[in-house]
Amino acid sequence: MAQATTHLTQLNEWQALLAHQGDMANVHMRELFNEDPQRFQRFFAEAAGLSLDYSKNLITAETLKRLMALARRCQLPERIEAMFRGDTINVTEQRPALHVALRNLSDDAIEVDGQDIMPEVRATLTRMEEFVWRIRSTQWRGFSNKPFTDVVSIGIGGSFLGPKLVSASLKPYWHGQLNCHYVANIDGSHITEVLRHINPETTLFLIQSKSFRTQETLENTKVAREWFLQNGGSFEQISKHFVAVTAKPEAAIEFGIAEENIFPMWDWVGGRYSLWSAIGLPTALTIGMDNFRSLLSGAHAMDQHFRQAPLEKNLPVILALLGVWYGNFWGADAHAILPYDHYLRGLPAHIQQLDMESNGKCVTQQGDPVDYQTGPIIWGGAGANGQHAYHQLLHQGTCLSPADFIIPLQTHNPVANHHAILFANCLSQTQALMQGRTEAEARTELEAQGLSPDEVNRLARHKVIPGNKPSNTLLFERATPRTVGALIALYEHKTYAQGVIWDVDSFDQWGVELGKQLGEGILQRLQSTTAPSGSSDSSTDGLIALFRNRHHNGY
Ligand SMILES: O=P(O)(O)OC[C@H]1O[C@H](O)[C@H](O)[C@@H](O)[C@@H]1O
Numbered sequence: 001m002a003q004a005t006t007h008l009t010q011l012n013e014w015q016a017l018l019a020h021q022g023d024m025a026n027v028h029m030r031e032l033f034n035e036d037p038q039r040f041q042r043f044f045a046e047a048a049g050l051s052l053d054y055s056k057n058l059i060t061a062e063t064l065k066r067l068m069a070l071a072r073r074c075q076l077p078e079r080i081e082a083m084f085r086g087d088t089i090n091v092t093e094q095r096p097a098l099h100v101a102l103r104n105l106s107d108d109a110i111e112v113d114g115q116d117i118m119p120e121v122r123a124t125l126t127r128m129e130e131f132v133w134r135i136r137s138t139q140w141r142g143f144s145n146k147p148f149t150d151v152v153s154i155g156i157g158g159s160f161l162g163p164k165l166v167s168a169s170l171k172p173y174w175h176g177q178l179n180c181h182y183v184a185n186i187d188g189s190h191i192t193e194v195l196r197h198i199n200p201e202t203t204l205f206l207i208q209s210k211s212f213r214t215q216e217t218l219e220n221t222k223v224a225r226e227w228f229l230q231n232g233g234s235f236e237q238i239s240k241h242f243v244a245v246t247a248k249p250e251a252a253i254e255f256g257i258a259e260e261n262i263f264p265m266w267d268w269v270g271g272r273y274s275l276w277s278a279i280g281l282p283t284a285l286t287i288g289m290d291n292f293r294s295l296l297s298g299a300h301a302m303d304q305h306f307r308q309a310p311l312e313k314n315l316p317v318i319l320a321l322l323g324v325w326y327g328n329f330w331g332a333d334a335h336a337i338l339p340y341d342h343y344l345r346g347l348p349a350h351i352q353q354l355d356m357e358s359n360g361k362c363v364t365q366q367g368d369p370v371d372y373q374t375g376p377i378i379w380g381g382a383g384a385n386g387q388h389a390y391h392q393l394l395h396q397g398t399c400l401s402p403a404d405f406i407i408p409l410q411t412h413n414p415v416a417n418h419h420a421i422l423f424a425n426c427l428s429q430t431q432a433l434m435q436g437r438t439e440a441e442a443r444t445e446l447e448a449q450g451l452s453p454d455e456v457n458r459l460a461r462h463k464v465i466p467g468n469k470p471s472n473t474l475l476f477e478r479a480t481p482r483t484v485g486a487l488i489a490l491y492e493h494k495t496y497a498q499g500v501i502w503d504v505d506s507f508d509q510w511g512v513e514l515g516k517q518l519g520e521g522i523l524q525r526l527q528s529t530t531a532p533s534g535s536s537d538s539s540t541d542g543l544i545a546l547f548r549n550r551h552h553n554g555y
Pocket residue numbers: 156157158159208209210211212213214217271272357509512
């Protein structure tokens with residue numbers, strides 16, 4: 001879909017932001033807070049059980065006005081509607097991106113090619129419900145008639161990170177009898193370590209692959225099947241233990257999965273947006289279908305907010321525009337996701353795929369090279385751990401990485417005074433990033449410690465913290481299925497809104513394909529038992545030779 005921003009950087013709204021950044025360049029956030037006692041209330045928004053304090057940003061009301069003007073000029077409201085309507089917003093693959101349909105709990109129809117897709121979505125949820133019930137109630141058992149104790153999900157990328165994040169986030173809701181494991185990597189150690197601890201009689205394998213042709217997933221599935229057959233299982237019993245989720249059922253059947261054990265996926269769901277589909281089965285098995293539906297309802301609440309709230313109060317839009325502000329006007333090329341919640345520690349990895357695979361693009365939807373920065377490097381980890389490691393760079397380093405601090409008001413595990421201490425750590429970080437410490441303050445502190453004037457002179461400048469580093473604080477009551485659903489959907493929509501501003505296709509991932517294509521040729525050269533034919537660059541050839549010397553003496 002063409003939009004009005006082919007020359008984004010030439011737009012008046014873009015130029016106005018450039019000029020405004022010049023005005024803001026020497027303003028310190030300390031001053032902004034001093035000048036306006038209402039700053040917290042002014043830059044605070046809520047939706048779907050999430051609260052966003054975005055007052056600790058390098059912004060004024062004027063900044064927001066100009067960012068909103070850019071969003072309107074880029075037709076963001078129309079593009080949001082286009083996504084919900086099922087328009088072909090994935091232009092290179094010529095299809096809609098309808099993850100919102102998977103959590104559409106309203107009665108509204110959503111059409112793809114004139115066909116309402118909601119009946120199929122609802123029917124799949126009902127099938128999942130029945131399946132989850134049969135496993136959890138022990139109606140469906142393993143080959144020796146024992147109930148299942150372990151679920152192993154085999155999948156990678158979007159068929160791994162999302163469900164793994166949700167499973168870990170909702171550990172307090174796990175069914176006591178079922179353990180959940182994930183195998184993704186084509187590194188024998190991953191599957192070996194999982195198989196080492198489970199029993200084939202009581203293990204259910206879920207093969208998760210939209211395309212059903214992902215090398216890592218298929219190779220790991222072969223290993224799992226072989227292990228099953230060598231440890232008491234038979235060919236006839238495979239259907240009791242192997243279930244697949246895929247948009248290519250014929251490939252799964254050919255691979256040996258029983259037709260009745262295949263759950264559908266659809267072309268109109270991107271892998272990194274698929275945890276809401278049957279790809280969420282490992283999660284649904286462990287937390288139960290009621291909780292899985294709550295997860296969907298949280299995401300649905302965020303969907304409605306994204307679709308209906310004015311841009312000025314719209315959480316995903318605010319986060320998206322702040323990202324544009326820093327990436328395109330302040331030179332930031334990274335963004336940190338810092339969950340202060342043990343259960344949410346997988347969030348950075350999921351958002352990393354979601355955001356970087358969606359907006360790591362260098363041409364517009366029309367294929368023209370962009371002359372501005374698109375998606376940032378997403379990184380992060382759990383707080384407070386990071387404070388004792390990489391936060392140093394946030395405080396005193398030379399690169400700018402705005403950060404989202406994410407923390408619940410209440411913990412699932414009230415141990416001693418831990419949660420208050422955790423909360424205090426989180427707030428002290430955002431405060432330190434914002435206000436920093438001046439040289440005068442550093443000197444006063446050193447003098448108060450009784451240091452000599454020489455020592456004060458020697459140390460003061462090292463103790464200066466520039467501050468003025470932007471952060472958002474995202475709060476919610478507790479990590480429940482509903483809030484986790486809303487939180488993930490928030491980042492999905494932020495990603496889409498940024499893709500709209502940058503005019504990129506947020507739903508394809510052609511860059512990933514090149515490595516896969518080259519990998520096939522290299523594998524052949526590594527494994528051929530005769531002298532390998534073909535050559536490429538000297539580095540790759542040299543590394544291939546090292547591997548071959550180790551594995552095929554003589555060649
Ligand atoms: O679900 P699959 O078809 O196996 O794909 C798994 C993953 O692999 C690909 O390489 C893509 O980069 C991901 O977006 C995708 O989620």
